[in-house]
Amino acid sequence: MPTEQPLTDAGAAAPDVPAPEVQAAPDTELRLRMYRTMLECRLFEQRTHELFLAGLVRGTTHLGIGQEAVAAGFAAAMRPDDWTFCTYRGHNHTLARGTPMTPVLLELVGKQGALMGTKGGSMHLTSVEHGVMGSYAIVGAHLPIAVGAAWSAQYRKTDQVAVCFFGDGTTNIGSFHEALNMAVVWKAPVVFVCENNQYMEYTPIRSVTAVDRPAADRASAYGLEDLVVDGNDVEAVYAMARRTIARARAGEGPSLVEAVTYRHGGHSRADPGTYRPEEEVKAWLSRDPIPAQRARLLKAGVAEEDLARVEAEVKAAVADAEKAAREAPDPDPAVATTHLWADGGAEWRS
Amino acid sequence: MPTEQPLTDAGAAAPDVPAPEVQAAPDTELRLRMYRTMLECRLFEQRTHELFLAGLVRGTTHLGIGQEAVAAGFAAAMRPDDWTFCTYRGHNHTLARGTPMTPVLLELVGKQGALMGTKGGSMHLTSVEHGVMGSYAIVGAHLPIAVGAAWSAQYRKTDQVAVCFFGDGTTNIGSFHEALNMAVVWKAPVVFVCENNQYMEYTPIRSVTAVDRPAADRASAYGLEDLVVDGNDVEAVYAMARRTIARARAGEGPSLVEAVTYRHGGHSRADPGTYRPEEEVKAWLSRDPIPAQRARLLKAGVAEEDLARVEAEVKAAVADAEKAAREAPDPDPAVATTHLWADGGAEWRS
Amino acid sequence: MAELTYRQAVARGIAQEMERDPSVVALGEDIAAAGGVFKTTEGLLAKFGPERVRDTPISEQAIIGAAMGAAMTGLRPVAELMFSDFFGVAWDMVANQIAKTRYMTDGQVSLPLVIRTANGGGLRFGAQHSQSIENWAMAIPGLKVVAPSTPHDMVGLMASAIRDPDPVIVCEHKSLFADKADVDDGEIVVPLGQARVVREGTDATVVALAAMVPRALAAAERLAENGGPSLEVIDLRTLVPLDMTTVLESVRKTSRLFTVEENPRLCGWGAEVVSIVAEEAIYSLDGPLVRITTPHVPLAANPVLEDAQMPSADRIVDVVTTTMEATG
């Protein structure tokens, strides 16, 4: 288990990681882009949390702080017309596909100009324009939905791929089983990515799961290869993404990847996360994917000022989004009865 | 696959069968009892089908003709206070636990004196008195329910065991996955028995399943041993039942058994079963578990007249049940509004 | 003009739409090679091939989930739930995902899909294979609900359901599958949201759906023969959109309303229709608003019991007669 692994300064966990394939080795520009993406996720979410505490963000939020490498690594390997299906913990995935920060933050604060008219909120971020086909808040629901999208790509011969992200706890719900079986039988171009952050909400996954590796140990039940990657190493994730997406696009069928990672905070804004042993948290904080990638880039000869510039640009983008969020007006209550139907309305009488 | 297996005259399929354990070897009395049980199931169902064609049995029926060895082998290894959970294809399991034929047939023809007041019908046979905790007609539903019964035995320290029978098609539905995982995590005393008769309703299981062996190839996903038995060899089934029930009773947790078998007829009374290749049907008919066991008993020195007596007794019992079924009056329509609630009534206003 | 069974009308409606639109695909258990366990999809595999007509595993969440994913990415899936009772195992997909996603995404996601299902009682299948779930669907914002009572309407409403840009639940009534009627050749399209006055009358309005329509008609004829009250019988045909215009017009004329529902007593579509009338037309009424329903119990497998549970022409005659006499 990760916490027992030797922690290198770069934070790469040894055992489980498959050697990144050569042809998938990212060039500096791409490595820098993934660093930027992770930073966008991190700074956006940190600010979101502050705005939540300040009472500007309402409702609930589920932060992915600590898990950015999974979103960034996969997004970097996806084609613009590929599809992302993710969960209520979906800020990272939504931003990683290129959705601008401002409409996303407006959705979280619930103001005009929001990504979804403020109807969905944090748990349901969707940007079809950017291939983000939805953040789903009922555990497991989006796995079969992703299979359906993959089937559509297969039928329409568009060679698009669906990538479906979910958590460790999701591997114990029925729709996981149904989706995996159907995807394999139909050879659907879908990649299932389990972000194993070790916990459901407050319950350790190992205490409620029949096997040690909630996703990888289930792969054989669908005739799939057992794939595990260090979810805190963005380049290892990228390599795995390249490999599994290429397989899907080539018509060779689905894959199931277990990305081992950790959320730095609690499950949701309501949760301090105190049920987690201190050493465990400490060990994982020391494996933060962002400083790890920064160190790796410096080692690779990227100049400190180039990194500093990226960091300044991301900070500025977050600040702009915040400014917009503070200034935007509340929505018109009439919005509440729009877009139930394709005609834009909500009439049920004829 | 069975059809490719050498068919011995006794019809025992070689490869998949685990050697029956010595201490589990049944004595002649028990072997004869299992033969009688299979015969009761067979003759009862054959007569039921005739009565259906004669218009006496109404609604639907799902016959288990050809699969009797699974019911008989497990029932012989169960304690009277153990629990059976089965499906709409449940006549065999209901009779095998000792439920008398007459109330069962009365339930099928829908007359007074029926096992369940004629409310349930063929698909829902239940006789709590005989440990038959229900025949469930929504695929997969009874697997979690059996886990709950096993949990109750564990909590109440009664060392009862729940045995849950279901088909190959059921291995692809969500509740299968949820039940198996929870049973293992809770070490529940439950034995899951997949009667792999090769088909869902009309669809071959292999055409919709990601693995070759719908149950056995899923065992590892729950950390369980991969167990397959020839479902047409009642003594092999008995040995497997002894072994898995003993494990459950000893507190060592659940098992998942795949019993390879075949239904001689169609899925239900509406189905001629024409979608099945002739040679496949022929091969399986030649592996009929009942003549196979009869031959084995003769070889073991059981006298022809003893077998003939058993056969005569079973025929007589079926005839008695039929006589009762023909003579019994229709139910009182007022029965329709009884036993919704524990008070015996169906009042929803206070 | 050709004689068609209600069962055949299902396949004809689907085929009509698959021919005009290659994005229409069908999926479900045993629907392709076997032509459906009710033989309602017979011939589709032969005509349109395995890419468009797919057999699935017993995985209702995956069937409905896949239909949703395909619908949001350019296809028009027609998914079958073999028995409507099986909505239970896929209810999250239907009620929480399909019904809500267009709304939650403020219109970004379109879900032009159909879920067809064998609904209703009368076949002695017992409590888990005989339910009427049109109310389950009607209670969920974001679902349209259709329940045809004739072969013609089945073809035409199936066509409209498949063409509709929003999710539509099509309830195919098990006990009507064998019904025959002459149906026009060529394309048939019946718009959603239009109730049909199947019999004109002056003394009371009877609103029915699916298998209850012929029973309401039989009751009306019997009353007419015996000099009883003259009933106007309305076939709602669709529950969402709900054509209250036709119902209210009729009630204002007859000043009496009876609803005939197959579903259990509580919270049915009849309660909705009655409540709308009780708010909007109360001053036009001459007497109580009466719902004729199955009692609030599951359906029994036994024919004697099941027949006693479901509203029959006899019961409609009795209830109408006693109500009109007691309050005339």
Next chain:
Amino acid sequence: MAELTYRQAVARGIAQEMERDPSVVALGEDIAAAGGVFKTTEGLLAKFGPERVRDTPISEQAIIGAAMGAAMTGLRPVAELMFSDFFGVAWDMVANQIAKTRYMTDGQVSLPLVIRTANGGGLRFGAQHSQSIENWAMAIPGLKVVAPSTPHDMVGLMASAIRDPDPVIVCEHKSLFADKADVDDGEIVVPLGQARVVREGTDATVVALAAMVPRALAAAERLAENGGPSLEVIDLRTLVPLDMTTVLESVRKTSRLFTVEENPRLCGWGAEVVSIVAEEAIYSLDGPLVRITTPHVPLAANPVLEDAQMPSADRIVDVVTTTMEATG
């Protein structure tokens, strides 16, 4: 006498019954070690131990199915569905198995179990975590349905639900968890099926449930202060069994009925109550029967939108006033 939150009342009601009956067990996601994500089961693990208070995987079908299997074999399980929206993933177990099994087996199988769930809106959780599903359950024969509005009723109705020999759905309203009130010490048991007149009035009857009760009361007080109509407010408390005796008595006195429902418009409990009144008390009425509900759309996450959707004291005042004036 101790001050108790509605949230604490849940745990107190369960603990009261676990103390008197060792066959009562509790299961659900995060209910044991964490004391529940809403902290409604805090302290139960410490008091009763892991054998009786169990954390489960995210497997709602298994949670509810296991509760059923345990109930039919001698236990009295109290299962939690964290949010009532999750009934969707376990609906087959609830509607097809638990509700029907005693009936189908002609009384052979007893199912003394409780399913508790955080129900309702107001917390800005959006469409998939804010639904009111009491109607889903009410429409299914074989389920009893409880929805307390106060800490005292929560303790007492939870106790009755656990003691009841039949399956009971207990709806715990999310927006009431923080409400405080003084609650008697010692055992509290409130029988199922008894509505409560929370405010006497003469001009109109207002029937409400759970979080709508305080809103109906606020509206009544405001109208009283402004010399408006005098409202009699009834808290239904349980939907099945349904106490129509209390409602009909009140309506016969006031000759007016308004229902206040949080659930979407169509086929709600309000439609059932209105329909019964429209059949049984139509001649006592002075005006239309009016339902005040959330419109037939999902709940939005945004506070401005959600507040506009759910019935508020203001809206109740407006609807009552305009209706009484227009039809007085």
